Amino acid sequence: MKKLDLKFNARAIHAGSRPCPVTGAHIGPIYRTSTFVMDNVEQAIRISQGEEEGYSYGRFGNPTETELEEKMAALENGERALATASGMAAITTTLMTFLKNGDHLIAGDIIYGCTYGLIRDVLTKFGIEVTFVDTSDLKNIEKAVQPNTKVIYLETPCNPVLKLADIQGAAQIAHNSGASLIVDSTFATPYLQNPLDLGADLVVHSATKYLGGHGDIVGGIIVGSKETIAGIRDPHLQFFGGIISPGDAFLIIRGLKTLGIRMKSHCENAQKVAEFLEAHPMVEKVYYPGLPSHPQHELARRQMRGFGGMMSFDVRGGFAGGKTVMNNVRMISLATSLGCIDSLIQHSPSMSHFTMSKEEREKVSIMEGQVRLSVGIEEAENTITDLENALAEVKKVVG
């Protein structure tokens, strides 16, 4: 018999899924329950002591959550996954598991705004030392390493300016210094890169974005080895309580089944939109890894299987120019978030990166008028026409 070596879409559809054991329903039910009935006290004792696998209470696990976790582990080539209430729950639970008072954390200087705020304002409150570095150059990471460095945390591509970090190189630095590498791979999704294959110890995702894909849930995922995930789940996630609801887990499961075909479409459309923007006289700069002008285009080709659906761009006229584009699109929605089937546009300084001061932002090229665009799966032609019309208004405003 030939080996059935499941490819990406086949894994996305089949991994973790099982028909209902009671009714045979093809699609597993949403186990909407707070608690689980025990056969007897002896069983309760066995489950509590880990001698028997089983569910006991909603905060400790639920079969719908398990299905999602098995699917994500399969897609990220990890042993185990953990689903959480939000991307931030995935990040906080992970960092609080790995770090303690007196430890040192190296973090990317351009990361999602709330992650930046968490690290700068909250982790430091617990006596964790932090150094923010430009992770697009491995030398910066290497220079920042201290004897007490325990975690290197980065996003690649990063939100919002799409800089990349060399995952393999960063993993080497981490492991040479006894630290762990945690990668937020929200922008790439497992369709475009698998950080664990490149040496990362853990990958985290905001499932709110491409994994769910339809803009109707908030959720997060952590993937890693069996041992690491067990250490995050028990007791940290149990105690912090940032678990996913079964209904939201179900919607992410459904979203994941089409992740491959959605990502293919996001990538194709984004490439066309980025090329259009780069050639437009009202656009000063486009940040998209699929453009040869992107400083890390070669790394993107090597590390990723496509360039994704996210980009940022600076418009002529600074804030006035950027604002005019965002206020004049008609099909595209002015809304934060990303990775949705429909195109979303946002003003990064006031939306995803409001936690950073103007000085902090400008140091890392998040300019005042900068526009971030999440290219949806609408025909690229429509997205381009919408932007073209909005950019024509910029010409009237800034000349």
Ligand SMILES: *Cc1c(COP(=O)(O)O)cnc(C)c1O
């Ligand atoms: C949105 C986002 C997060 C936070 O996820 P939530 O689901 O909103 O909590 C973390 N990292 C990146 C890169 C994001 O874009």
